[in-house]
Structure formats: C-alpha cells, structure tokens
Amino acid sequence: MPLLSDPIELLRPPVLRFGVGTIDTLAAWVEERGYGRPVVIADPVNAARLAVLGLGTPACFGTVVPEPDITNLMAAVAAAEGADCVIGFGGGSAMDLAKMVAVMAGHDLRLADISGPNRAPARRVGLVQIPTTAGTGSEVGTRALITDPATQAKVATESRHMLADLAIIDPALTYSVPPFVTAATGVDAMAHCVEAFTSKRSHPIIDAYALQGIELVGKYLRRAVEDGTDAEARAGLSLAALYGGVCLGPVNTTAGHAVAYPLGTRHHLAHGIANALIFPHVLAANAPATVEKTEAICRALGFAPGGSQDVLAGARDFCEALGLDMRLGAHRVPEDDLPNMARDAHAIRRLLDWNPVDLSVGEIEGIYRAAY
Known part of the structure; x- marks a missing residue:
C-alpha cells in the first residue's frame, strides 16, 4: 500500500485562475507578458466565440477535431507559425493540441521526434489553457494524446515544457455545454x-x-x-x-x-x-x-x-x-x-x-x- 512518505512530484501552472469572470483577466495578462501575436487553438464551436477572450481578433486555428490525429496536429503547427503565445480554448482535444503546438512551434519536428516522456524541447512561446468543458483537466497537465492514423493508436507525449504558464478555469464558459x-x-x-x-x-x-x-x-x-x-x-x-x-x-x-x-x-x-x-x-x-x-x-x-x-x-x-x-x-x-x-x-x-x-x-x- 502506498505510504504518505513515498516520494511524489506534482507540477502546476505557475498561475491558475478559477471562478466566474476570470476569463476577463486574460487580455491584461497577455499584454503584461508582451505577447503581440497570440494564436488560439480551438474547435469550430469555440472558434465562433473568440470575442469572450477579449483579445480583439487574434489568429485562430479553429478546426480542432475530436481525438485529433497527426494531420490535425501538423495543420495546427503550421497555422501557429510566427505566434508568440499559444492559447488552448476548448475541451481536452483543443488543449492537448495547444500543448503540442507550443513545444513544436519554432522547431522543425515531427510527432515521432518528441513522443514519449521528457523528449519535447523547451518552449519558445507562451502557453495558456482555457477549458470550456468540465472533463479532461488537461489545463493543468503535462501530457497530450494524438492519434496515429496508421496504427489507430493514441500516442502520448509528456513533458514539463507542456505545462501552461496560465490556466483560466471560468465555469461560465461551460454554461452552454449541452x-x-x-x-x-x-x-x-x-x-x-x-x-x-x-x-x-x-x-x-x-x-x-x-x-x-x-x-x-x-x-x-x-x-x-x-x-x-x-x-x-x-x-x-x-x-x-x-x-x-x-x-x-x-x-x-x-x-x-x-x-x-x-x-x-x-x-x-x-x-x-x-x-x-x-x-x-x-x-x-x-x-x-x-x-x-x-x-x-x-x-x-x-x-x-x-x-x-x-x-x-x-x-x-x-x-x-x-x-x-x-x-x-x-x-x-x-x-x-x-x-x-x-x-x-x-x-x-x-x-x-x-x-x-x-x-x-x-x-x-x-x-x-x-x-x-
């Protein structure tokens, strides 16, 4: 039986904001960090409501699919070229994709180059995670899953570099979930x-x-x-x-x-x-x-x-x-x-x-x- 004295390591985003209305703090945080070219990674539903982020008209990769595969990932990486901050906005699929985009941006990498534990490179961009469902908890994690169409298997990538700089959990964003x-x-x-x-x-x-x-x-x-x-x-x-x-x-x-x-x-x-x-x-x-x-x-x-x-x-x-x-x-x-x-x-x-x-x-x- 595991003991309280057994070693364990817990990693958390350095800033975590929870509660109704916390989404309104995003714009000021982005400005304070000096990010001028954010890109939002979202599914089509959330891509249609970017206004709630308060960022004007940011660049957006808005075609995240459920259970994203390598093709979806590489399209998102291409869409993020030139961005200085990646914002995952949606459920677990959007946030997992955002993690991968954040560590792959600015690097010439394939999924196979970084999959597994502790192989992803240090990020060159900021990373924000904003869940719009109450499910995966991906906003506070260091792991992402991408499906390989060739094997029909999920490929796990895990790295402390995929931990968000800021996680905003605003329950009001989930009110419209069916x-x-x-x-x-x-x-x-x-x-x-x-x-x-x-x-x-x-x-x-x-x-x-x-x-x-x-x-x-x-x-x-x-x-x-x-x-x-x-x-x-x-x-x-x-x-x-x-x-x-x-x-x-x-x-x-x-x-x-x-x-x-x-x-x-x-x-x-x-x-x-x-x-x-x-x-x-x-x-x-x-x-x-x-x-x-x-x-x-x-x-x-x-x-x-x-x-x-x-x-x-x-x-x-x-x-x-x-x-x-x-x-x-x-x-x-x-x-x-x-x-x-x-x-x-x-x-x-x-x-x-x-x-x-x-x-x-x-x-x-x-x-x-x-x-x-």
Whole structure:
C-alpha cells in the first residue's frame, strides 16, 4: 500500500485562475507578458466565440477535431507559425493540441521526434489553457494524446515544457455545454479520479484530490445536466475536472481509459462518452482488489456498495440517470470489431500495467460484450 512518505512530484501552472469572470483577466495578462501575436487553438464551436477572450481578433486555428490525429496536429503547427503565445480554448482535444503546438512551434519536428516522456524541447512561446468543458483537466497537465492514423493508436507525449504558464478555469464558459456533453465529460472527469484512486501507484496526496473530485461529480453532475445555468453545479464540476487533471499528472489512469481508447481511435466516439460507457464495467472488475476504495466511490456517487454486480448496477444506474444510453451497440460500434478492440486495448501497457487487476485480452473483450 502506498505510504504518505513515498516520494511524489506534482507540477502546476505557475498561475491558475478559477471562478466566474476570470476569463476577463486574460487580455491584461497577455499584454503584461508582451505577447503581440497570440494564436488560439480551438474547435469550430469555440472558434465562433473568440470575442469572450477579449483579445480583439487574434489568429485562430479553429478546426480542432475530436481525438485529433497527426494531420490535425501538423495543420495546427503550421497555422501557429510566427505566434508568440499559444492559447488552448476548448475541451481536452483543443488543449492537448495547444500543448503540442507550443513545444513544436519554432522547431522543425515531427510527432515521432518528441513522443514519449521528457523528449519535447523547451518552449519558445507562451502557453495558456482555457477549458470550456468540465472533463479532461488537461489545463493543468503535462501530457497530450494524438492519434496515429496508421496504427489507430493514441500516442502520448509528456513533458514539463507542456505545462501552461496560465490556466483560466471560468465555469461560465461551460454554461452552454449541452446536457449530453455535460454528462459524458463529467463522467470522464470522475473516471480520472476513480482510476487514479484505485491505481497500483495511487498516493495518499492524490487520493485526497481524487475522492474530492468523485464527491463533487456525485453532488453536482446531475444538477448541471438538468440545468446548465446552475452556477454552483457548473463550478463544482469545473473543480472536479481540475482535481481529475491533478490526478493525471503523477498517477494517471488505468484500465478504464485503456479500454475506452479504441472506441475513439477506431470508431470516433468522443472521449467523454467512450469513458462513460466503460466506467461501470471496469469499476466492477476492479472492485474485489480495491474493496475499501470502491466502497468510498459508491458512497460518493450515491449508491450502496456491495459485490461486483451491485457495483456494476449502481454505476450504470448513475450514468443512465444522466440520460446516457449505456449500450455500446447504440453508439454504432460494430460487434464484429470487439476482438480487435480488445487486442488494441490490451496493448496499452502504460495504463494497464497499473490497473489493480490484470486483465487479459479475453477479459477485456468480455467487458466490451457486457457493455454492448
């Protein structure tokens, strides 16, 4: 069992601003730092509301796609030529792309040159992260995921040089997020906390953030789904996502995300719903190995602990109460691809090796079939 005295390193943006209205401080910060050529990295929805940034008409790469691939990345890098500050504005895909653009700008680099841990060069530009969903927590992290179309696998890059200089978490930016996206991204934020909490490399410091994040989702997610303008609920979810991002740094996720990844890379499901569909099944599979922590998770989400089947039913009911269709087949995932998905997921050892239960290819396929 990890001890409080075990070594751990936590990295944070040097400036983190949280709360309604904090977006209004961006322009002054950019001016104070002397940045005259910022570029915004955004998805089409957020590219259409750049005015909220208060920067006039900044340059913008506004075609970030869900689960961005190498082609999307290199187009963003080209669009950022000459910029002195990169601003990620959107969900996890936009912020991950912004991290990569920031370390690649001004360098003649390919993804293969910097992927993996601690290979990215020092940044020559500033980096700001502004989340518009309460999900990934990418705004406070040092890791980014880009899909390689040739292998249909996510390539992870991690470096302290990808840590933002400024993170602005303004819950008001999430008020317009639709109920389905609110639900899916909220479960993703909670899954970050749950998987770190139950990981083999969990740490008491991270456990504190993780459990608080789970409790916040249990308290506020349904409220935000039912009323997107509920300011308290939106702030609670934004904080939960932030705590999930804290968990990702020194601990990271485990089997839940590994099993969810092929849904995105092979069948283009958004990251949030992919994780939601898998979450109850992996929580139940891990329950026998993490009894006390699983009981704490169940209580935080508002249902009674029990055996694995009770955990599965309770977690699925929690997600379905948010309006999510928890049948994998309802999301156009072909049943005949489940064996291939299981093989792909099983190969993601950087996550699965830290799962509290060793899942075989067959067991992962069984999770897909149970979810189908």
